[in-house]
Amino acid sequence: MTTRRVKLKLGLAEVEIEGEQDNLHEEALGILERMVDMVPAQPVPVQTAPLPPANIPAAALGNQSVTSEVQANFDFSVDAIASHRKSSSASDLAVAASIYLYYVTGQVEFSRTDILDAMKTATSFYKENMRGNHTKTLRVLVKNGVLLSRSSGKYALSNATRSEAEASLAELG
Known part of the structure; x- marks a missing residue:
């Protein structure tokens, strides 16, 4: 396995994580969510170090695209x-x-208008x-853990939804 390192900085808080490529994005998301909870309510610019090239399809550190391999x-x-x-609803x-x-357009986060x-x-x-x-539809999907509500009105697929979707798309393809 390939080891990767990611540095997260939010306001004055800074964390550097190192781990296996397959698990790193999960760890980074969890830590980033905990960091957001600790930051004051006033807007603070988020700064991230550039990620090394890796096939991490869920890098939620900014509005990055999914790797071309996944697309x-x-x-x-x-x-x-x-x-x-x-689909019936x-x-x-x-x-x-x-x-x-x-998976097709490569957007990690998307607005309600995009959806x-x-x-x-x-x-x-x-x-x-x-x-x-x-609005009600998106609220229910967030409440049920299908979508994640990100800052500034953006949404993202939850890890469980991504896993299920990947398997479903593999069947379709």
């Missing part, structure tokens, strides 16, 4: 993902759209009333 494996439409996942379609944004726009491309599933209920 190259999955090239599906939101419609195809939603159909494969047997706004929540299901929002998850399919989020999976599309993460809604991706949902609209799934013409077999999208209904106009989903737009009016979009």
